[in-house]
Amino acid sequence: MKTTLNFILFDSHSEFAAWLASQKVSRKITMIQNHHTWLPNYTQFNGSNHFERLEAMRNFHMKSNGFAEVAQQLTTFPDGKIAYSQGRGFNIAPAGIKGANANGICIEHFGNFDIGGDNLTEEHRDTILFLNKALCNKFNLEISTEHVVYHAWWNSAGHCIYDLKTGAKKSGMSVKSCPGTNFFGGNTVVDAQKGFIPLIKSYSTSNNNKNNNNEESDEMKLSDNEWKMAKTALQNLYDKKVISDLNWIKKAEKKELTISELSWLNLILLSRK
The missing domain is CATH 3.40.80.10 (Peptidoglycan recognition protein-like)
Structure with a gap:
């Protein structure tokens, strides 16, 4: 960027x-x-x-x-x-x-x-x-x-x-x-x-x-159960008003969440502590 x-x-x-x-x-x-x-x-x-x-x-x-x-x-x-x-x-x-x-x-x-x-x-x-x-x-x-x-x-x-x-x-x-x-x-x-x-x-x-830029794939390779866990974790964050964008949950549900996006979210959550 x-x-x-x-x-x-x-x-x-x-x-x-x-x-x-x-x-x-x-x-x-x-x-x-x-x-x-x-x-x-x-x-x-x-x-x-x-x-x-x-x-x-x-x-x-x-x-x-x-x-x-x-x-x-x-x-x-x-x-x-x-x-x-x-x-x-x-x-x-x-x-x-x-x-x-x-x-x-x-x-x-x-x-x-x-x-x-x-x-x-x-x-x-x-x-x-x-x-x-x-x-x-x-x-x-x-x-x-x-x-x-x-x-x-x-x-x-x-x-x-x-x-x-x-x-x-x-x-x-x-x-x-x-x-x-x-x-x-x-x-x-x-x-x-x-x-x-x-x-x-x-x-x-x-x-x-x-x-x-020809980087290694940014795709998250998770099992179906791991995707369900990720969706549940994001839903909990949303319910607690830690995050406000429902698209995080939708991306996990569609298995479209990327490594870069998860890293960004972790950074934002850390900055709020």
């Missing part, structure tokens, strides 16, 4: 997951917004200029768009890393989709994913799926097009131009192609239902270890 005044850059999925589990969010979250930056695109990323690109986006949003801060809470990069905007935290509404910001979390995916633009790297693709699933789990959202949304589904007036459940097109024109006409197979609701949503649902942290 690397931190500047304005951003936090996470080196791995497990590091981000542990951090996310510790975050207390008072806003009601019902939508995870997916955007692409369009510009900058992959040609402006050299593998090490994450903070430079983030600051450039922040300056553009504030000086050219008149925003109080960078628009998005989260940014994903071609190398699979995730950045969090400290000035646009989870408890502040994003400036992402007019009409859908009040209860939204905004993710900017670095690149141009229109047809003829950038091709998602394997690391970037994996991170996008990981992040959407992690946020849906965090905020107890069903993984569907009613909660995982694209900017292209709204018009310039802030009205949704699709039935988010059926995918049927209403009247109106998309304000942008965002997150791209080639983003996981297309940018309509039906495209997302056929491509993006099933991939998020089926995503597992064991799918790809490349975004953990």
Whole structure:
């Protein structure tokens, strides 16, 4: 993890997951917004200029768009890393989709994913799926097009131009192609239902270890009985108000709790003694 005044850059999925589990969010979250930056695109990323690109986006949003801060809470990069905007935290509404910001979390995916633009790297693709699933789990959202949304589904007036459940097109024109006409197979609701949503649902942290910097597997190898004991222990901590996030219990129930997350929790518990 690397931190500047304005951003936090996470080196791995497990590091981000542990951090996310510790975050207390008072806003009601019902939508995870997916955007692409369009510009900058992959040609402006050299593998090490994450903070430079983030600051450039922040300056553009504030000086050219008149925003109080960078628009998005989260940014994903071609190398699979995730950045969090400290000035646009989870408890502040994003400036992402007019009409859908009040209860939204905004993710900017670095690149141009229109047809003829950038091709998602394997690391970037994996991170996008990981992040959407992690946020849906965090905020107890069903993984569907009613909660995982694209900017292209709204018009310039802030009205949704699709039935988010059926995918049927209403009247109106998309304000942008965002997150791209080639983003996981297309940018309509039906495209997302056929491509993006099933991939998020089926995503597992064991799918790809490349975004953990080729470290040894972070997976906890426990027996069924040991997982039950872990769930019971976490439930006891929750009942005693030692921890306040039910996602710890859910992760143990789904056998998705990682070594890094458990280490983070131990550190937090020790600091409270």
